[in-house]
Each structure stands twice: as structure tokens, then as C-alpha cells.
Amino acid sequence: MRYISTRGEAPVLGFCDALLAGLARDGGLYVPETWPTLSHAAIARLAGKPYWQVAETVISPFIGEEIGADDLRHMLQQAYAGFTHPAVTPLVQIGDSLFVQELFHGPTLAFKDVAMQLLARLMDHVLKARGRRATIVGATSGDTGSAAIEAFRGLEQVDVIILYPHGRVSEVQRRQMTTVAAPNVQAVALEGNFDDCQAQLKAMFNHLAFRDEIGLSGVNSINWARIVAQIVYYFTAAVALGAPHRPVSFSVPTGNFGDIFAGYVAKRMGLPIDRLVIATNVNDILARTVATGVYEARGVVATSAPSMDIQVSSNFERLLFDAHDRNAASVRGLMAGLAQSGAFEIEPSAIERIRAEFDADRADEREVAATIGRFWREAGYLLDPHTAVGVAVAEKSDRDRHVPMVVLGTAHPAKFPAAVKAASGIEPALPPFMADLLERPERFTVLPNDLIVLEEFVRRHSRAAKGAAA
Numbered sequence: 208m209r210y211i212s213t214r215g216e217a218p219v220l221g222f223c224d225a226l227l228a229g230l231a232r233d234g235g236l237y238v239p240e241t242w243p244t245l246s247h248a249a250i251a252r253l254a255g256k257p258y259w260q261v262a263e264t265v266i267s268p269f270i271g272e273e274i275g276a277d278d279l280r281h282m283l284q285q286a287y288a289g290f291t292h293p294a295v296t297p298l299v300q301i302g303d304s305l306f307v308q309e310l311f312h313g314p315t316l317a318f319k320d321v322a323m324q325l326l327a328r329l330m331d332h333v334l335k336a337r338g339r340r341a342t343i344v345g346a347t348s349g350d351t352g353s354a355a356i357e358a359f360r361g362l363e364q365v366d367v368i369i370l371y372p373h374g375r376v377s378e379v380q381r382r383q384m385t386t387v388a389a390p391n392v393q394a395v396a397l398e399g400n401f402d403d404c405q406a407q408l409k410a411m412f413n414h415l416a417f418r419d420e421i422g423l424s425g426v427n428s429i430n431w432a433r434i435v436a437q438i439v440y441y442f443t444a445a446v447a448l449g450a451p452h453r454p455v456s457f458s459v460p461t462g463n464f465g466d467i468f469a470g471y472v473a474k475r476m477g478l479p480i481d482r483l484v485i486a487t488n489v490n491d492i493l494a495r496t497v498a499t500g501v502y503e504a505r506g507v508v509a510t511s512a513p514s515m516d517i518q519v520s521s522n523f524e525r526l527l528f529d530a531h532d533r534n535a536a537s538v539r540g541l542m543a544g545l546a547q548s549g550a551f552e553i554e555p556s557a558i559e560r561i562r563a564e565f566d567a568d569r570a571d572e573r574e575v576a577a578t579i580g581r582f583w584r585e586a587g588y589l590l591d592p593h594t595a596v597g598v599a600v601a602e603k604s605d606r607d608r609h610v611p612m613v614v615l616g617t618a619h620p621a622k623f624p625a626a627v628k629a630a631s632g633i634e635p636a637l638p639p640f641m642a643d644l645l646e647r648p649e650r651f652t653v654l655p656n657d658l659i660v661l662e663e664f665v666r667r668h669s670r671a672a673k674g675a676a677a
């Protein structure tokens with residue numbers, strides 16, 4: 208499998224190089240040259256298989272011959288062995304043909320663990336084989352950072368620097384990042400919002416001399432391998448609910464558009480997905496875009512679902528690429544418009560294609576709180592605010608009740624105890640393995656939203672920059 212950039216001006220890479228590259232050198236995002244497909248029979252055979260085996264079937268075509276089958280199988284088994292539910296991403300019915308797929312049974316209680324536990328193993332494997340080190344810089348609104356720190360802590364081949372928005376993540380999220388003592392991990396509280404963190408990360412990738420000096424790699428969903436790992440749970444959910452013999456819809460709490468883009472890929476691969484519902488909080492750039500065809504960034508508002516407080520939604524570029532017949536020049540034009548004026552207009556045929564696949568709506572703070580309260584009272588099920596956005600939007604949608612609707616349960620309610628308690632009266636407890644999280648000592652560095660300062664900090668904490676042999 209070969210990977211091409213959405214902007215068409217970066218080298219074409221194989222899987223392992225795309226894995227280490229993160230952002231393409233032309234500022235675009237890597238996508239496979241073609242979408243692999245699974246036959247009806249192959250999808251039917253996934254029923255009843257353990258998660259790692261489904262992952263093996265779904266992920267292998269994206270890797271091709273670049274990683275040996277035994278090595279990949281071993282990494283998949285290891286990656287999912289630590290999840291606290293035997294199904295890894297179980298389904299729970301919470302209403303009339305309405306399900307939550309719980310993606311939060313990994314070590315940091317959010318869906319990011321599902322991909323990050325595999326990504327860390329893949330990167331370590333490839334870096335060791337090449338005898339080199341990498342410096343990972345990540346931008347987080349709370350969950351990617353904690354999952355990355357947990358997955359990469361202590362690894363010899365990598366240093367990890369995570370930028371999170373100072374004062375804009377929950378206490379549990381912050382402490383998951385700041386209480387890890389491993390010397391290869393640094394948590395940076397950036398004076399700005401998540402979009403600032405992501406913009407600085409992309410600026411580092413686009414500063415090619417710096418990028419090469421420190422061996423920069425990424426763990427955000429700009430990294431194609433993150434998306435690949437997230438495709439798997441669409442298959443496990445849909446097959447459990449009757450696919451390929453029956454269609455299934457998904458409502459996805461959305462910010463950076465990585466998770467729902469994985470659903471789009473699952474559909475391209477042959478999974479019978481009926482509707483893909485983009486569910487946003489009041490930071491609703493994607494809901495507005497689908498409604499109007501105009502992508503226009505506005506100021507970010509802090510909400511009870513802070514991980515989705517995002518306005519510049521990275522992976523939307525991957526969808527735009529497909530919606531424009533994979534014409535990289537069109538994508539370059541749109542992205543130049545975004546850089547210049549903070550907005551662009553999608554041409555009518557492209558927005559129609561997007562509307563043919565996706566529905567989109569938003570849930571405001573009142574709706575999110577009411578949804579948490581109602582499902583606790585009526586179904587005895589406690590939603591976190593992000594999952595509640597997905598449920599609220601699914602409930603508002605004009606859905607066909609004969610088609611099961613799966614809401615991706617992206618975080619455990621205990622990551623956001625204050626919002627959940629305010630909405631339901633219940634304070635969710637952290638699981639025993641992190642019961643002392645609030646007592647552990649913290650270590651983090653506050654830095655201004657300034658590329659020069661940030662690059663200097665990263666350089667100082669990068670063993671790859673110091674030229675140390677791996």
C-alpha cells in the first residue's frame with residue numbers, strides 16, 4: 208500500500224514511512240492511494256472473533272508486506288491485552304435501537320487508547336528496526352496527550368512532548384499527563400486553546416529543518432496509523448449488530464474529525480454503514496459546514512466536553528480530498544483560503560457528496576446536561592459529556608429506527624466528574640487502578656504560545672536532536 212498527500216506535493220510513502228512522518232512535508236495529510244476492500248464473506252467471518260483478530264483482518268491491507276504477519280499479530284495481542292473489558296470495545300444498549308460502543312476500557316479511559324496502544328508498539332518496532340530515535344510532539348485537548356504519555360512512557364526510542372491548553376482540560380485529564388514520572392515524557396501547558404496547540408504542532412512539522420533535526424513524529428490523528436487503528440471498532444460494532452447482512456448507523460462525537468473519518472474509511476472498505484452522524488458541541492464548525500457549505504473558523508468556546516472544543520478540524524482535509532475526486536490542487540486552494548481568511552467555500556458537487564454520506568448537528572450545553580440526566584434516570588446509564596453530545600444528536604436526528612444507531616462512547620464519565628455530577632447528581636468514581644490520581648505529584652511546564660520558545664523546549668528534551676545513537 209502506498210500513501211499520498213492530500214496536497215499532492217510530498218513524497219509518496221509506504222506504511223512505515225507514513226507512520227513516522229505524521230504530517231506530509233507539503234503540509235497535507237497522508238491517505239492510502241486506494242481504499243482496500245473486504246468482501247461480504249470476509250466481513251461475515253469477523254463475527255464472534257476476538258478484537259485483535261478483527262484488527263488483524265482490517266489493518267493488514269493498510270500495512271501490506273512492510274511488517275511481518277507474526278510481528279503484527281503479537282503487537283495487536285499485546286496492545287489489547289491490557290483493556291479491562293474482554294470485548295475491548297463492548298456495545299451497551301441504552302434505548303430503542305440505540306447503542307453506546309464503550310471505547311474507554313483502556314488505561315486512560317478514552318477512545319484514544321484503542322489506537323495509541325497499537326501506535327506506540329508499531330513506532331517502537333519500526334524505530335528499533337531502523338536503529339533510530341524519534342521525537343514525538345503531540346497537541347491535545349486532553350485525551351490524546353494522556354493516552355500518548357501512557358503508551359510511550361519509558362520507551363527507549365522516543366521522547367514525547369505534549370502540548371495541552373493551559374486551564375482548559377479537566378483535572379483528571381491534566382493529572383493523567385502531569386503525574387507520569389518517566390524521563391522521556393514532558394507535559395507543556397500552552398497559554399492558548401487546543402487550536403493554538405495544533406497550529407504550533409503543524410508549524411513545527413512545516414519547519415522542515417527543525418523537523419529533520421529532531422526526527423519529529425506525530426501521534427495525533429494527522430498520523431494515518433491512528434485512523435487505521437480506529438477503523439477496527441466500526442467493524443466489531445456493526446458485525447455484532449448484524450453486518451454485513453444489515454446496515455448500521457453511527458453517531459460520533461466529533462472535534463478533529465479523526466474518529467468519524469475512520470468510520471468513513473470502514474464504509475469505503477465495504478462495511479454497510481447507513482448514516483455517519485457528525486455530532487458536535489457548540490464549537491460547531493463541522494455542523495455549520497455541512498449545512499452551509501462554508502467552512503469558517505470562529506472563536507473556541509469552553510464547554511463541558513473540553514476534548515471537542517476545537518474549531519480547526521484537521522482530518523476534514525482528508526474528506527475534502529475524496530469529495531474533490533482526489534484533486535490535490537483543489538485541496539491546496541481551500542487550505543490556502545483557510546490560512547488567509549480563516550474560511551473557505553466548498554464547491555456544490557463536493558458538498559453534495561459529503562451530505563450523501565454524513566448528517567451533522569450540534570448539541571448545546573443545556574442539551575448535553577439534559578441528556579446525561581435523562582439517560583441516568585431512565586436507563587441507569589451514565590454518559591460522559593462527549594458521548595452525551597453523540598447521544599443528543601442521534602436522538603434529534605430523523606433516523607430510521609429499523610437501523611441500529613451506535614453512538615461512540617469516547618470517554619469514561621469519571622474523566623469529567625464535575626460535569627457529570629452537575630447533570631445527574633452522581634459523581635462517577637475513577638477505577639481502582641487510578642484511585643490515587645488526585646494525590647500524585649504533578650510535573651509540567653507552562654509556556655507561551657510562541658513557536659521559537661516551543662521549539663527550543665522540544666530541542667532541549669529531544670535525544671534525537673542531540674544525535675544520541677539509538
Ligand SMILES: Cc1ncc(COP(=O)(O)O)c(C=O)c1O
Nearest residue numbers: 350461462463464465466514617
Ligand atoms: C472524549 C473525546 N470525544 C470526542 C473527541 C473527538 O474526536 P475526533 O477529534 O476524532 O473528532 C475527542 C477528541 O479527539 C475526545 O477526546
Ligand SMILES: N[C@@H](CCOP(=O)(O)O)C(=O)O
Nearest residue numbers: 347348349350351427428514
Ligand atoms: N480531542 C483530542 C484532540 C486531538 O485529536 P487527535 O485525534 O487529532 O489526536 C484530544 O483529546 O487531545
